[in-house]
Amino acid sequence: MQERKSLTKITLETSVRAAAPFQLIYTAMGIVxxxxxxMTPRSLLQGEYALAVLVCVWLIHSAKRVLVVLDAETMEVTLRPTTLRGLFGETFGKKTTATVExxxxxxxxxxxxxxxxxxxNGGMSVIPVTWHELSTHDRGVILRRFQEAKDES
Known part of the structure; x- marks a missing residue:
């Protein structure tokens, strides 16, 4: 197994402090x-409240997700779902990734x-990613890695 050097994970929230307030808000909403x-007597509203609790739990879980892992020579990107099956897969924890040099x-x-x-083959491929959610700092880190790779070759 190869040892990874200079491994950098770039996530949706760049620090734990950035994701924590959202997780606390979703937790409070879930409790309410x-x-x-x-407290609601047997009615249709009980099902709606149960659905709201499930949505809050899902939001807590997805508040901090990995979008790209930067390695020394490659990066592993999480692909943006382009089909309904891919959207359901991402919702229920199955991430589709691709390794790119x-x-x-x-x-x-x-x-x-x-x-x-x-x-x-020399052709061009378009990889759908969700990097629009990254901060300006993280985008700069990615662009610097691209520039460093171009300078080396």
Whole structure:
């Protein structure tokens, strides 16, 4: 097994402090909806409160997710779902990833939703990513890695 050098994880929230307030808000909302569900007499509203609790739990879980892992020579990107099956898979924890070498990257779209890569056959591939959610600092880190790879080759 290869040892990874200079491994950097870039996540949706760059620090634990950034995700913590959202997780606390969702936790408080989940507690309120849970109490309402228990206190409501048997009715249709009880199901709606249960659904609200499930949504809060899902939001707590997805508040901090990994979008890209930067390695010394490659990066592992989490792909943006493009089909309904992919959306359900991402919702229930199945992440689709792709490993990309820095030297094969041509660029990123203006909206940071697509990564342009030269494939092995010499053609161009478009990889759907969710980098529009990254901070300006994290985008700068990614662009510096691309530039360093171009300078080395």
């Amino acid at each position: 909806f849970g109490m309402q569900m228990v 820095y030297r094969s990257v041509v660029g990123v779209s203006e909206t940071w939703r697509e990564l342009y890569v030269v494939n092995r």
